[in-house]
Amino acid sequence: MSTLAPSAPHDLTQVRPLRSRLMPYALLAPAVLVTLFIVFFPMVQAVVTSFYDLVLWKPNASRFVGFGNYIKLLHDPVFWTSLGHTAIWIGLTVPLQMGLGLVAALLLNREFPWRGLARALVIIPWALPSVVIALMWRWIYDPTTGVLNDILLYLSIIHSTVPWLADPHLALYAVIATLTWQGFPFFAVMILAGLQGIPQSQYEAASIDGASTWRQFVHITLPGIAPVLATAGLLRIIWVANSMDVIFVMTGGGPGYATHTLPLYAFIKARQNLDFGYGTAIAVTFTILLGAIVAVYIVRTMREVER
């Protein structure tokens, strides 16, 4: 809409009949209505719910508590633990996925036999449902029957089996490794597309000027794919932050609170303990925090990219 109005000459807008002026709004209306109904309405309802003491199996004891749930949240040690885990979760998973995706994309951009097949196969982890991936890795990590311990024992790297998911110091990182594996193809494919958009002539010019491969990478490849990295990174931060299905299937948040992230904590509180007031308070708090991070990210990276 904003592109329509200014581009139209001034005198034309005045003679245009009402019907055609309303046209863009009419076309937008269905999408706006659906979004209002399925996104904003539940969001507003979540905010309202978070001001209530609402436990599902005590329907008669529900009452308005104002910011009570939020005050309780600030004094809840599990909230702070989960917040710390969420920071590690996003801070490790997204860069690891991006790094692995970049390496994979650079490899796939080279000429080698069966390249088409390799490009198709690399997408598999991304295409599998999260629950399948979580179960698969649960079995890989299993201390009694899992293949990972088997290999490490065989190579004499470890001397007794490691309970990857049952050790509170390892469990979160084990799940992060799984999610990195699942998510890197997304980056690989996006970056590959970006790589193919860089004109070959730039590399030719650089090599005539005597630039090494590394300098070509830093000064041509990276700037060439920067917009892709920024956008894909933003999307992944949001997705990874919100994703809890893999953690839920692999550890259920345990052992203890060792793999609790905020979305998982909200889910467990609301769905398993049926404490919807407190659960939505966690969810709303997390939305605000994530929104703030995303806003800062957009402002900073977009400025970098446009420079």
Added chain:
Amino acid sequence: MSILKKLGISCAFMAGLAVSAANAAETVRFWYHFDNPENPMSDLVAKFEAKNPDIKIEAENVPWNSYYDNLYTSLVGGNAPDAGMVKLFAQPRLAEMGALEPIGDRINAWPGKADLLDNLLELNKGPDGQQYYLPIQYVVLYLYYRADLFKAAGLNPPVTCEDFRTAAQKLTKAPDTYGFGLRGGKGGWDQWGTFVFSQGAELKPGGLTNPEAVAANQWVIDLFQKDKVIPPSAPNDGFQEIVAAFKAGKTAMTIHHIGSSNDLVKALGDKVSAVPAPKCGGKQWTSYGDESLAIFSSSQVKDAAWKWISFLAEGENNVAFNKATGQMTVTKSGSEHWTLHERRFVDATVQSLPFAHVLPQSTATAEFVNTAWQTSMQQALTGQITSQQMMQQLESLFAQ
């Protein structure tokens, strides 16, 4: 045009048929949870529908791990089934939600009542003294052990907790075999109860933090941390993992009920046997695993739902039902010629009945069973909190 007209008329006719068919047959939506992949529910449904042509049964197998999450939310969301499988620990919550339909009068008028095993209805009574639950099956937890490994080590099946610990230590050859398969994940509270509830712990204020209870809990934690007779994966292990480890010979003992016996015999044959849970500090405690059927108060077809659930609790139907779940029938006629399990497991079950208990019927019990026990047990097993702290966390649930 005439073709269109004809089409329209026939469509309207079909729609009318569909509506009248729906009116004639009442549909009962029924929720159950079977672990067993060989599920004979469709046979039972077919048999029932042949007898009651005006009732249609929509039976849905809901996965156990999220059974109650789904049930509570569907009740609140107004999309609850008409009837379903329910356990005692959920009864206080369901009653508080007003979700249960009293069925005492229906049971009294029902010819199958006399065939129910003694005392079951008494055990299943609601918190307000009303009858909401119709028993459908039961199990009692006991100790599975590898008879061959015990014999090779010159050991007898444990009678006391001291025997149990000694045997577990002797049978542990890490990392290949461990003495005991502890279920540290969801649903493991009933194994834990054998060692802790037997020594005076109770789910009430002051019942968990007394020195005896804390020491008993410490004893369990020590089995894992100090004696190392429990596989290192225990904090996350659920039912699948403990059974798989026992079948694979990774563990020499575990605690579960008769429901897994056929599966274990298939894998291990005569090498698996069972005895009642060991006596700790002179007292025995084991979990009475109940399962009942209930009608939900929101149902529009309560009469049809009652016909269906009472059908499942009758003699041979109940035996067929238990064939699927691998549990024990609640009928006297069915118990007489019980051939679904090997004798030694039935004996261990019957011998365990005198000291089998259910958890107290309070609303906090559901949270203890669903999430709280496993979270704090996992923290204690992995050394993040002490036994005392774990018991304090759990007791805080029962503070009111």
